[in-house]
Amino acid sequence: MSSGILLDTALMKTALSALLFCASLSATATAWAEGDCGPAAIAPLAGATGARVQGYEAIFESCVKDGETRLATRRFRVDGEKLLLTVDPQTLKTTLERETCWRCEETHDAEQAETRFLQAVRPPQDPERPPALVNAGLIHGKGAGAFITGDLCPSHKPLDRGFIEEVAAQGPGTPLTLSVSGAWIAQHGEDFAWLQEKARSGALDISWADHSYSHPYIPGLRDAQNYLLRPGVDLDREIFETEKILIAHGETPSVFFRFPGLVSDGALLERLKERHLVALGADSWLALGPPPKPGSIVLVHPNGNEPGGLQIFSRLLKSGRMPKPFRALNEAP
Known part of the structure; x- marks a missing residue:
């Protein structure tokens, strides 16, 4: 068998191995579509632990994207992607969002006091x-x-x-x-x-x-x-x-x-x-x-x-x- 045929066979095996690896990876890891700025969907993994979530920290930031406003309360990474846990300040609905899609800045409870969310977090208290x-x-x-x-x-x-x-x-x-x-x-x-x-x-x-x-x-x-x-x-x-x-x-x-x-x-x-x-x-x-x-x-x-x-x-x-x-x-x- 010629060296050229041997080389082609080796390349085909390498390419096949790479395809199989990518296929197995996509079945377990989160798939992030390039340019997708909708809510992040994290693929569930059987037996997953909290260790899958890295750099977890509490924050409080006001975030804007295309006229939408969210309040971000957590920042973290999953499968290498930077994410935020956000809440709609009026509906209280939470979503996971890609950090790169939002423009965020630090905020404070006093600045958000009129939102339904802060009124739920800090309801009036009889002194x-x-x-x-x-x-x-x-x-x-x-x-x-x-x-x-x-x-x-x-x-x-x-x-x-x-x-x-x-x-x-x-x-x-x-x-x-x-x-x-x-x-x-x-x-x-x-x-x-x-x-x-x-x-x-x-x-x-x-x-x-x-x-x-x-x-x-x-x-x-x-x-x-x-x-x-x-x-x-x-x-x-x-x-x-x-x-x-x-x-x-x-x-x-x-x-x-x-x-x-x-x-x-x-x-x-x-x-x-x-x-x-x-x-x-x-x-x-x-x-x-x-x-x-x-x-x-x-x-x-x-x-x-x-x-x-x-x-x-x-x-x-x-x-x-x-x-x-x-x-x-x-x-x-």
Whole structure:
């Protein structure tokens, strides 16, 4: 065989190897279209961790692009691309955006005080009434219907898919907010992927609230010494690690944060506001509290740990006593 034929064969093998490598890479890595300035879509990766998200930092910047305005609250990199987590200051909708597409400058809470977003982050506070230790923040929404929220705290039990199907049966695109802990995602990859498919198919419109990463809790300790009030708890880590693992899986964190156990204090609330998150409570924790009424923020636990609340939800739904329609949580503040 001539040297020319050998060389051509070697080149063909090299080219084929390169094509196969690129094909495998495109199946796992985020694809960025050159010149595309729409919201960034991060390809989900099975088993992804927060380590996929690099250089994560809290910021507060006002960004403009083609007459649109967003407030950027986080800056980071995914698969080498510089991205921003942004919120629409009026609708509270969050999106992931390519940093190079926006013109941004630092802003401050005082400059954004008239926006609906800052009014949700920093609602008026009665100076004579200190923040409640339990269930502080947004506990009731405006208007009719109900805001359905489910907490996914760390659990060894599987996701209660029956509850999710029951919500989805209300019609395509039914809103559902899931307050998720990062540790739950890390431990329940198949359940999380199943939820993502429910959203991708249009069966549900899932909004992801942050529920801390580790959800610290010691049975028997008083609330004032428990949950995120335990000595040594790093609130930033609890917030950011959950946001990062959501992003690593191709999801977008919302503006809402639910304290584990609904327990906080004035200092925690202030630090949460500094991170530009809305404290989320509930006025109808079905397993413990009063039945829902129009505008209620309903709380259940579909993580397997509180079947009683899910049974109450099902009974109320079937009897027509659950307020309708189910509404997106962004409409509540």
